[in-house]
Amino acid sequence: MNLFQLLFGEWIDLLFGFRGRINRAKYWLAFLIYFIALFALYVLFSLFFSFPTDLLGILLVFSVPMIPIIVSSIAVAIKRLHDRNKSGWWLLVFYFLPGVIGNIGPYTGVDIMFQLASLGLSIWALVELGFLRGTTGRNPYGPDPLAPKVRLRE
Numbered sequence: 001m002n003l004f005q006l007l008f009g010e011w012i013d014l015l016f017g018f019r020g021r022i023n024r025a026k027y028w029l030a031f032l033i034y035f036i037a038l039f040a041l042y043v044l045f046s047l048f049f050s051f052p053t054d055l056l057g058i059l060l061v062f063s064v065p066m067i068p069i070i071v072s073s074i075a076v077a078i079k080r081l082h083d084r085n086k087s088g089w090w091l092l093v094f095y096f097l098p099g100v101i102g103n104i105g106p107y108t109g110v111d112i113m114f115q116l117a118s119l120g121l122s123i124w125a126l127v128e129l130g131f132l133r134g135t136t137g138r139n140p141y142g143p144d145p146l147a148p149k150v151r152l153r154e
Contacts, residue, residue, distance in 0.1 A: 014026060014029075014030060014076070015030060015033070015072040015075065015076065016068075016071065016072055016075050017075060017079070018075050018078055018079070018088070019079075019082075019141075019142070020079055020082065020141065020142045021079055021080075021082045021083035021134060021139070021141050021142045021143070021144070021145050022076065022079040022080055022083060022145055023083060023134060023145045023146050024080075024130060024131070024133070024134075026076075026145070027076060027077075027080045027129060027130060028130065030072070030073070030076040031073075031076075034069055034072070034073065037065065037069060038069070041062060041065055045062065074091065074095075077091055077094070077095070077129055078091060080129045080130075080134075081128075081129070082139075082141035082142065083134030083135065083139075083141070083145065084128060084129075084132060084134055084135065085134075085135040085139045085140070085141070086128075090128075093121065093125075094121065094122075094124070094125035094128070094129070095125070097121055098118040098119075098121045098122045098125075099118070101114050101117050101118045101121065102114060102115055102118035105118075134146070
C-alpha cells in the first residue's frame with residue numbers, strides 16, 4: 001500500500017466507490033464536503049470572473065469541477081441506498097424522475113399537480129437517503145456500517 005492510499009484511501013472510497021454501504025453520518029459528511037467545494041468554487045469565480053462578460057470562462061471552469069462532484073454524489077447515494085437494502089437503480093426515481101415530471105407539467109395544463117408530484121418524490125428521496133436508518137446487520141450489499149468492528153487478538 002502506498003502513502004497516497006494510506007492517507008486518502010478511505011476518503012476516495014467514500015466519495016468515489018460504488019460498492020458497499022455507508023451510514024447517514026457519512027452521507028451527510030459527503031454533502032458537507034460538496035458544500036465546501038462548491039462554496040470555494042463560488043469564491044474563486046467571484047474573484048476571477050465577472051458574470052455577464054466572462055460567461056464562457058465561468059462555464060468552462062465550473063463544469064470541470066462539477067463532473068467529479070456529480071459522479072461522487074451518485075456513488076455516495078448508491079451506497080446509501082445499499083445501506084437501505086435497495087438497488088442503486090432507485091436513483092433514477094430519486095434524481096431523474098422529479099426533473100422529468102416537473103418539466104412535463106407546463107405542457108399538460110395541470111402544472112401544479114406535476115410540480116407537487118415532483119416535490120413529493122424529492123422529499124421521499126431526502127427522507128430515504130438522509131434520515132432513515134439502514135438495514136440492521138448484513139445485507140446483500142455488505143456488512144452493517146454501524147456494527148461494532150471485531151478485533152482479532154494477536
